[in-house]
Amino acid sequence: MITFLEGQLVDKQPTRIVMNVGGVGYEVFIPLSSYDRLGAVNERCKLLTYHYVREDAQILYGFVTDGERRMFELLLSINGIGPKIALSALSGLSVRELKAAVAENDVKRLNSISGVGRKTAERMVIELRDKFSEGEALEAMTGADEPGPGDVRMRDAVLALISLGYKQADAQKMVRNVVATDTDGSGVEEIVRRALMGK
Secondary structure (H helix, E strand, O other): OOOEEEEEEEEEOOOEEEEEEOOEEEEEEOOHHHHOOOOOOOOEEEEEEEEEEEOOEEEEEEEOOHHHHHHHHHHHOOOOOOHHHHHHHHHHOOHHHHHHHHHOOOHHHHHOOOOOOHHHHHHHHHHHOOOOOHHHHHHHHHOOOOOOHHHHHHHHHHHHHHHOOOOHHHHHHHHHHHHHOOOOOOOHHHHHHHHHHOO
């Protein structure tokens, strides 16, 4: 199986690219989320791949991050979802948004994905919710994709409040209020303590 490609990007379109790897041109289908992160044509790049094999074809699907590829594989494991719908899901929603929709039983949001009917959306929630760790689900619900160093305290504080039973929006508001008046660079514990005290 082909698990990644590294070479020159010779053609780049929103849903497919062509990579020159050692003189061989590979056509790879990608989600919009990966397209946005790829470099310019003629630059070198590395792409993680999923090698889809069926009787009449072998197709490569590419992803910039391992999270995208993992989500693609999880989506394929659901009855009624093939590669095209899985790619459409990753083009319409980020990995974090998909995890959050599953964790929050947001069937309506999943139903908004092109090609996903209500029954398939319900199946996505049922079949995927046990595939994410509690930490993954909480992180997705905080709205933090890939926090920078300055966001880590806020993210961890919000996660702590959510784990205590607060709703995501309330937890974010409480933490923002504390951080806005924090002049000492307080740690996560102190932020959570002050958020709970309403100070």
